[in-house]
Amino acid sequence: MKVRVRFAPSPTGGLHLGGVRTVLYNYLFARANGGDFILRIEDTDQGRFVEGAEQYIMDCLEWCGLRPDESPVKGGPHEPYRQSERKHLYHQYAKQLVDAGHAYYAFDTPEEIEKMRTEHRKDEYSNAQYDTTTRVLMRNSLTLSADETAKLLADGTPHVIRIKMPEHTTVQLTDMIRGEISFDSSIVDDKVLLKADGMPTYHLAVVVDDYLMEITHAFRGEEWLPSAPVHVLLWQYLGWKDKMPQWAHLPLILKPDGHGKLSKRDGDRLGFPVFAMNWKDPKTGDLTKGFREMGFLPQAFVNMLALLGWNDGSGQEIFSMEELIMRFDISRVHKGGAKFDFEKAKWFNHQYIQQTPDDELAVLARPYIEEHVTAPAEALLKKVIPLIKDRCTLLPDFWAQGHFFFTTPEITERAAITDKWNDQKQAFFSEWIYKLESISQWDAVTIEASFNDLAAAQGIKKGDIMLPFRIMLVGGKYGPGVFAIAELIGREETVKRIKGIINK
């Protein structure tokens, strides 16, 4: 049987890094097994629909290089791929379950349910569930006569269809990551399968669509584990048990500090991205920063995510997509959640910047340079890249570490010059700018030789004037070799920057 997996996001906002990891594991598994990777949009909640979210999700997948074989826009043999467009499909299966006695109609209003919850709560911490013990108190086709039910239905009374969970049945499932897991059916409530608006809930839709789309392996977050028995029962009740996909519940990605699932707010609070790309909420207008805009390379982002909860046991950490496809093994995925470490994420990006060819880096860095200077010379950019790349972790660093090549810097560490300034240094630089004018060969070696010669002639220590010279050219105490900088910015600019300091 051909392997078929799916990523089934709900289009409600930005794509969380945990979501991207789920896509990635799906993708790697599909590719390694010659299978298909499907993108299915789970938009059954009309109330939470967010304009643009679906396109955004697809853009994120594209950026990460995780292209679906079948999707709402690409199409495929199981169209449509949006659950809202599949609405008509679900009712018959819900009906089938009712007819078989595995589900029932429930006519309770939200107020009635709320009343039941508060009146029958077992303790102060929880509400009563609509389940095997409370359903006999409610208005549903189990408590109503067949005639009453038929009349309510005929009158178009708003209703839902709920699964009738069996009492004291042990539901077992085998998880590819966790092994055997079992639940007592009595503890899970009678989940709504079909909502009053005719839309299915996740529980029905995921089973029906996974069946119809011939999904063989289903990967999802650990938060779904508690409702897994509902899904297993549904597969059984619908008569599809031998077609049920193999499950894998992925561990959660947790907050770096404190506790709990990593959320968008943690990113805002701690200063790192949580979404793959910038997300602008169309309702509030709030912009949430993404890894892409923060200057991550997609390959680094993907590599980092792959290693968050998985490793191949060899100690290797840098993997190309092809290597990941070959080495990834779902059974080696960790069971426990992992705290997200932004420092490690940056380390991955640094590694990828170092291994990216200079001309590709020039293309990637250019936009960040162009935020500050118009039309930087390609030749200069190409010479600058190798000089500064090893001190660049994120793409914007190419500006932070190389701005002085393109424009006269602001002197941010003036004290490094003025604190120990004296007539001797003043004399050195005043003299040196004349020497520079007559240098025959404008390159780092010749410039440095001239510098050394004059220092020796004037009896001044080189160490005393190197730092001031750097500040003049760079503005601060950082950057590649000063003479290389002088070579690249040229004679005129070098002299100008020295004069800018000594003529004050």
Add this chain to the structure above:
RNA sequence: GGCGCGUUGGUCAAUCGGCUAAGACGCCUCCCUUUCACGGAGGAAUGACGGGUUCGAUUCCCGUACGUGCUACCA
């Protein structure tokens, strides 16, 4: 509260009964570099707790603790 899942340094983690417990990030020291990085050499830092099983437990089993998730006509 109930139920599920989990628990090796600060973080990510290897180990599938023999451990003097890998490696990486971060941190510290030194070297290199007349700057900052990169690089190199070192260092500090780990099996939640209690019982079993076993010649031998980080590894297997059971409790406890802790963490985390779920407990919606949301996914």
